[in-house]
Amino acid sequence: MNENLEPNEMIIHLGPQHPMQPGPFRLNLRLNGETVMGAEIELGFIHKGIEKILENKTYLQGITIVDRICYLVALTNEECFVGCTEKLLGIEPPERSQYIRVILEELTRIQSHLLGIGEFGEFIGFVSMFMYTIREREEVLGLIDMVTGARVTHSYLKFGGVRADLPDGFKEKTISVLNNLKKSVDDFEEMFHTDRIYRERTVGVGVLTADVAKNLGVSGPALRATGVPFDIRKNEPYLVYKDLDFKVCTETAGDCFARVQVRLNEIRESIYILEQCLDRIPNGPLFPENTPYSRRTPVMRVPAGEVFHRVEDPRGEMGMYMVSDGSDKPYRVKVRGPYYPTLQALPPLIIGTTVADVAAISGSMDGCTSEADR
Amino acid sequence: MVLKNIKYALKKIPKPPVTRMYPEKASELSERFRGLQILDKSKCIGCGICANTCPNNAIRIVKVPIAPGSDKKRWFPEIDIGHCLFCGLCIDQCPKGALSSGKEYAKGLVKWKHKDLLMSPDKLAREISIEEGDER
Amino acid sequence: MDVTEILKSLTDTFPEVISEATAESGIRARAYVDREKAREVCQYLKDSLQFDHLCSVCGVDYIKRNELEVVYHIASYNHPVVLMLKAVLPRENPEIESAVPVYWNANWYERETYELFGIMFKNHPNLKPLILPEDMLGEWPLRKDYKGFPNATARNLV
Amino acid sequence: MTIISEFIVPFLPWIRGIVGLALIGVIFLAAMGAVWLERKLSADIQSRMGPCRVGKYGLLQLVADAIKLFTKEDMKPSNADSLLFNNATIFMMGSIFLMLVAIPVGAVFVNGVEYPLAVTEMDISVLYIEAMSAITIFGIFMVAYGSNNKYSLLGAFRNFARMVGYEVPLGITVVSVAVMTGSLNIVDISRSQGMLWNIFLQPLGCFVFFVALMADMGRLPFDQNESEEELIAGWITEYCGMRFGLAFFAEYIHMILGSFLVALLFLGGWNVPGFVANNPVLGLIAPTGFLIVKVVFVLMVIIGLRWAVPRFRIDQVVDLSWKRLFPLLC
Amino acid sequence: MSGIIDSYIPVAIFLVVALVMPPMTMFMVKQLSPRSNAASKYTTYESGSVPTGTARIQFNVEYYLYAIAFVLFDVEVLFLYPWTTVYKGHGITSIAVVEMFAFIFILLFGYIYLWKKEALTWVK
Incomplete structure (x- = not known):
């Protein structure tokens, strides 16, 4: 990048310690005045070697490790890992467990999107937005905390079920929280729609077209904002998503405004899913009949085989490729994180924009470097 | 224009704060909160399943007196809280239900040195105070 | 599009290159590909079979067979089938044609696989370490015979 | 008695100047108050508590901060230009002190006769204040160029672009106010609004002046020069310790003086009804108090706006000035 | 004429104060503050990276x-x-x-x- 530097160009490093970033990575920008002429990303500041660690932990211990892939969506990560293992074991959780999982994962989606919207607000200078959303997120986290006993790293899912049943009073509390949340989401939307400064900063900024987004391998809200209805919950239903009624939220503009709008709509959609789940959740056991893998799991050997399982993370498509050689530890786990390709697509997207837009575009992707750099 | 934002901001001014003065006013913990483990010495058989399950190898089985000052020794788990993830697997896997979650998450767990974070069976059983040995 | 259809189309077009093409379930398929022709197969998949979304590229070290495998997970934005395309490489001097000209986002996946497994991707635009420091190049940490874990790599864990 | 007063008259400006120095202390305290106000108000908007540990309602927080800043190491990057880097604060402080000289901070009525509380009265004080206000930009650019930091450089150039855009609307609105009075003396302008405040005569002018002033001071919708999500802290990135403290205080004092300008030029200054002015006790307090109330109100508007709106991009800011405000004026 | 000059005398006084006050403050800080030497502490801040090139460009x-x-x-x-x-x-x-x-x-x-x-x- 140093080569061919013209006299009025300079290289500026954003990161690894920069308020714009969701985590440490380095963005090298070649600037001409305020305009970005070239961009390059360097990763690896918080590489945790999760894939190597998983190879050295038993399946049960692995659940606690995959929590740490992305601290915002620990339950979705667990779902992916546990789903892989369940496929290898050939078991399926009973319906009540599946509903509980869906409830918790949708709550996770809501809290992640709330944080994403707030962060985006902060990146374009609207600091209070972060506080508004984080306050709503706190309520949702409280619900998750009530069920799992932890706010960030839950280790709640088990092979073939969940660790514990929903506590008493969960339904009532959830419904009241969700009703408040609906009002707040409407408020946020109205604020975003009526604010002229916000519109000037977002409309037409960082535009991805459907073809380009597909080519770049982007998934999740960033892709859906371009009008592609790609959602693993619909394309390849897991758990009980095939019984539930929901629609895939899409926008057509593909700019920062559309991405945030997709997130807001997805929060509404998640609330709708949660209401259905709470109505329909059947009574029954948490684990399949006659399973050895109940709450207290023995040392288990997973049959040899390989599997690729995908779930819909709040940021897009999360996949895990697991190879088992019949021992009690996975032979190889490949984590396909959703933010990794999105981050990769950042440099082509920001070339030609200004420094201020870099923050807006990067923020609208709702990043989690921890997961890209796992 | 931006009037809606301003209105929203003004609406928030009279509302009470949602934050707390932390050390004075403790957080409300959920019932299933996983804090520092509690060991029931009468139930523990010293089998070592917890030590094998621990993802971070934080648990060690040590032979210690069954009570402070006693001559009789038995095997009990000793948890290095500095490495503990608070995942709760040891509690799930305990065959006798000897381990359970406590509510301590800050008190007694803030130490200057890593070695002070080693929770001996006595401390886990709350037979001696967990704040003991806290030099500052 | 159906799995059997896809596999049939694939084996018919590349009879020598594709082997062991099997359908695991309605939405998963698996096939081995000759490593010389991996890129052409990818190109065909993208152009003719709507496999326009590369999920991931990863390596697996089968030390007992003395082989490395490069696994492409190729999915589509239109149908739910995920094709697991595998290429077998020797453990000494593993080399394979880069898929970047076909799938733009293969770039980082291949860089990561290169530094973790030592698999050379020929004609890759920028094959240099992505997540590991430069001085760890050559240790190939995700291979099964890597000795450094956890003592060398996780040394700062007190 | 007369001899003494005759003796004093030639030295009167000197005495006024030296007594006026007390204003500097007052204004520093006021700046502390403004910072506290900002922190509390933002906390209220965001459902937080704000400073609450040091002193009652955290009132002493700023004192604690000042002590901290005083005892912090003064660091200068090794490849910075010492001359520019060290002396930039003089320009910033100079700018606000010299503004302060001409701004009347109130008035007292003794026996119905008005005495404005300004350190000095000059015929062209409005022009003078604007000129002094523009000096800050030198300080900012000295910091940015001296510290050899790329964020600072970008911030300083953004500052220039913004200044270039907003000095003209600012100037024109001031002229429009001055025309109504026929004087460039801020005391006269303020005094002339006894009947009707200028904001009612020129609502548009007031709006433009307010926006341009916000831009001039670099408050949030227009704080591109130190937009922290993009440029860490913009031009001030390399400043730390008390050097930062001085620049920070200069910024807040600038804000307070800006609020004074709004209150004096558009909100009727210290004018109170005649019966109040003639009251011996109220006449001493009421006009100044009234002015201060207005200033605090303007301050709160400025501060509150910061926490309720996003930030413009720099080209949008300049567009706003040249393509929106400018035609509005013409 | 002297009236105009008179109104600028306070300006001169304030100017002197403005010139003296920041150096005075910094002098006081020098007396009060601790000092330590570490080479990397005095590099230009660029989000934790070593800066590439100078900022003084065209x-x-x-x-x-x-x-x-x-x-x-x-x-x-x-x-x-x-x-x-x-x-x-x-x-x-x-x-x-x-x-x-x-x-x-x-x-x-x-x-x-x-x-x-x-x-x-x-x-x-």
Whole structure:
């Protein structure tokens, strides 16, 4: 990048310690005045070697490790890992467990999107937005905390079920929280729609077209904002998503405004899913009949085989490729994180924009470097 | 224009704060909160399943007196809280239900040195105070 | 599009290159590909079979067979089938044609696989370490015979 | 008695100047108050508590901060230009002190006769204040160029672009106010609004002046020069310790003086009804108090706006000035 | 004449204070503050990375046309200032208004020309 530097160009490093970033990575920008002429990303500041660690932990211990892939969506990560293992074991959780999982994962989606919207607000200078959303997120986290006993790293899912049943009073509390949340989401939307400064900063900024987004391998809200209805919950239903009624939220503009709008709509959609789940959740056991893998799991050997399982993370498509050689530890786990390709697509997207837009575009992707750099 | 934002901001001014003065006013913990483990010495058989399950190898089985000052020794788990993830697997896997979650998450767990974070069976059983040995 | 259809189309077009093409379930398929022709197969998949979304590229070290495998997970934005395309490489001097000209986002996946497994991707635009420091190049940490874990790599864990 | 007063008259400006120095202390305290106000108000908007540990309602927080800043190491990057880097604060402080000289901070009525509380009265004080206000930009650019930091450089150039855009609307609105009075003396302008405040005569002018002033001071919708999500802290990135403290205080004092300008030029200054002015006790307090109330109100508007709106991009800011405000004026 | 000079004497006093106060403060800080030496502490801050190249480059000022326009219009404002004082009560009000409007009108012409020439757009 140093080569061919013209006299009025300079290289500026954003990161690894920069308020714009969701985590440490380095963005090298070649600037001409305020305009970005070239961009390059360097990763690896918080590489945790999760894939190597998983190879050295038993399946049960692995659940606690995959929590740490992305601290915002620990339950979705667990779902992916546990789903892989369940496929290898050939078991399926009973319906009540599946509903509980869906409830918790949708709550996770809501809290992640709330944080994403707030962060985006902060990146374009609207600091209070972060506080508004984080306050709503706190309520949702409280619900998750009530069920799992932890706010960030839950280790709640088990092979073939969940660790514990929903506590008493969960339904009532959830419904009241969700009703408040609906009002707040409407408020946020109205604020975003009526604010002229916000519109000037977002409309037409960082535009991805459907073809380009597909080519770049982007998934999740960033892709859906371009009008592609790609959602693993619909394309390849897991758990009980095939019984539930929901629609895939899409926008057509593909700019920062559309991405945030997709997130807001997805929060509404998640609330709708949660209401259905709470109505329909059947009574029954948490684990399949006659399973050895109940709450207290023995040392288990997973049959040899390989599997690729995908779930819909709040940021897009999360996949895990697991190879088992019949021992009690996975032979190889490949984590396909959703933010990794999105981050990769950042440099082509920001070339030609200004420094201020870099923050807006990067923020609208709702990043989690921890997961890209796992 | 931006009037809606301003209105929203003004609406928030009279509302009470949602934050707390932390050390004075403790957080409300959920019932299933996983804090520092509690060991029931009468139930523990010293089998070592917890030590094998621990993802971070934080648990060690040590032979210690069954009570402070006693001559009789038995095997009990000793948890290095500095490495503990608070995942709760040891509690799930305990065959006798000897381990359970406590509510301590800050008190007694803030130490200057890593070695002070080693929770001996006595401390886990709350037979001696967990704040003991806290030099500052 | 159906799995059997896809596999049939694939084996018919590349009879020598594709082997062991099997359908695991309605939405998963698996096939081995000759490593010389991996890129052409990818190109065909993208152009003719709507496999326009590369999920991931990863390596697996089968030390007992003395082989490395490069696994492409190729999915589509239109149908739910995920094709697991595998290429077998020797453990000494593993080399394979880069898929970047076909799938733009293969770039980082291949860089990561290169530094973790030592698999050379020929004609890759920028094959240099992505997540590991430069001085760890050559240790190939995700291979099964890597000795450094956890003592060398996780040394700062007190 | 007369001899003494005759003796004093030639030295009167000197005495006024030296007594006026007390204003500097007052204004520093006021700046502390403004910072506290900002922190509390933002906390209220965001459902937080704000400073609450040091002193009652955290009132002493700023004192604690000042002590901290005083005892912090003064660091200068090794490849910075010492001359520019060290002396930039003089320009910033100079700018606000010299503004302060001409701004009347109130008035007292003794026996119905008005005495404005300004350190000095000059015929062209409005022009003078604007000129002094523009000096800050030198300080900012000295910091940015001296510290050899790329964020600072970008911030300083953004500052220039913004200044270039907003000095003209600012100037024109001031002229429009001055025309109504026929004087460039801020005391006269303020005094002339006894009947009707200028904001009612020129609502548009007031709006433009307010926006341009916000831009001039670099408050949030227009704080591109130190937009922290993009440029860490913009031009001030390399400043730390008390050097930062001085620049920070200069910024807040600038804000307070800006609020004074709004209150004096558009909100009727210290004018109170005649019966109040003639009251011996109220006449001493009421006009100044009234002015201060207005200033605090303007301050709160400025501060509150910061926490309720996003930030413009720099080209949008300049567009706003040249393509929106400018035609509005013409 | 002396009246005008008099009104600037406080300005001079404040100027002296402004010149002296920051160095004084920094001197006090020097006495109070601790000091330590570490080479990396004194590098330029660039988000934790080692800076590439210097910041003192030929910066591409994307708004130089604004700057030229600014000079133009600022001079206009300067010409307006004396006008304000003679507007009222000198018996030349009507002439002043007409003259001033003629002046502004001509400048407005220039402004429209600038806009049409797209001198008022941010150059990329």
